[in-house]
Amino acid sequence: MALAKLDVVVLDCPDPRALAGFYAGVLGGTVEGDQDGVWVDLKVPGGPALAFQKAPGFVPPRWPAADHSQQFHLDLVVDDLDVAEKGVLELGARPLDAEDRERTFRVYADPAGHPFCLCSC
Incomplete structure (x- = not known):
């Protein structure tokens, strides 16, 4: 029995929207949830979501x-x-x-x- 289920893979980066756009171009999907440029989600068809988190000094x-x-x-x-x-x-x-x-x-x-x-x- 699993203890958890994978929800999202999160990548730190300097520009979440730009990196989400790159991966949307590679994988398809929809870029969602821009939270003040700090967090952006990419809903990938048929796979786990990716998220991108702003990391100052990345x-x-x-x-x-x-x-x-x-x-x-x-x-x-x-x-x-x-x-x-x-x-x-x-x-x-x-x-x-x-x-x-x-x-x-x-x-x-x-x-x-x-x-x-x-x-x-």
Whole structure:
């Protein structure tokens, strides 16, 4: 028996509305609940919600760097890595590990610097 149910994954960032817009472009969904620029929700179709919380003095993680740990990252499943890569780069992501094009995943940073992976099925 579970003790809890996952409600939302929250990402600290300097601009919650902008980062919610980035992930809405990647995942779809609806940006809701802008609370004075401090908290924004993204309701994702068919998945858990994401929330974005303003963090004054936010310092993005560095990947891979043990002294600036990423803490966590999102794995996003896609049908076509090349198509998805083009889309996330157009939305403002930047590649973190573009060396091995034969792997089943590619690593990027969102506009606030959080690492995420595009993964093929």
